[in-house]
Amino acid sequence: MSGFITFLQRRDYDVETFSSWAQWRRERPSPRRAGTVVLRYLSGPRCRKEIEREVADLAGDGDVALVLLSDTEDVDEILEAIAGGAKGYIPTTLSLDVARGAIDLVRSGGVFIPSGSLLSPYAGKPGDAIGPRQMFTPRQAAVLEAVRHGKANKVIAYELDLKESTVKAHIRNVMRKLGAHNRTELAVRSSYLPGASG
Structure with a gap:
């Protein structure tokens, strides 16, 4: 996470860091600027209700989007996060440039889902052995x-x-x-x- 933050700062992104969601709630910048993205690192699996709560918390801030950064590429987790209202899901396996592109997409109003993670792991011709x-x-x-x-x-x-x-x-x-x-x-x-x- 710290490497990605440094990468964004070196490319002139305005980045503020908070050690916890509670600290963000206490100290979040005001007023919020359009296109603000909250990048949340998932240290473990989070249920959809937790994500929905955080998204609802951000809703009062106007144009603020939640993007999750995670060490897992679990399809179910990705879909749950997006269904819960997150505007992006970035696996740590993505290159820094692709991750930055994901942030830019969300800032401009889009939603980022890692297509490589969602493609069927069993894709192939009918009858192919699964390897x-x-x-x-x-x-x-x-x-x-x-x-x-x-x-x-x-x-x-x-x-x-x-x-x-x-x-x-x-x-x-x-x-x-x-x-x-x-x-x-x-x-x-x-x-x-x-x-x-x-």
């Missing part, structure tokens, strides 16, 4: 391959140029998709996928 390329995003597949080779999260993060927290989020998502409960089970289950490398 790693169809089930996972490219990053998830790369993280899974590294886990299968016994690499630690820190090593995976270094090799794939990701934050360690992002690697953990990818592993959680892949484990959920495969119904695995630990890394060993994940490696075993993934070895049976069509097209998995040995």
Whole structure:
């Protein structure tokens, strides 16, 4: 999050940071300018009602939009967030330039949904065997391959140029998709996928 804030500040965005939603409520700038975006980092899954409450809280501020930044690309979570009134959902796996474009889109009145996360993981021709390329995003597949080779999260993060927290989020998502409960089970289950490398 701090890297993204610095990135925006270097590109002449007016950015203010708050340590919590409570601090934002106490100290939020007044008057709010048109096109103001509140970028909220999700440290864990949030239910639609929580998002709706925060969006309702912002509604009194006029033209203010809520955009969520998250380590997960879970389709259900993305759709729940947008249904709850968020105007954008930015996975931390997106490049900084794409994330900035998402902020610009929301500031101009649009809604940003990461299309790569929403595309069906099972897309393919009828009758195709479902393998790693169809089930996972490219990053998830790369993280899974590294886990299968016994690499630690820190090593995976270094090799794939990701934050360690992002690697953990990818592993959680892949484990959920495969119904695995630990890394060993994940490696075993993934070895049976069509097209998995040995």
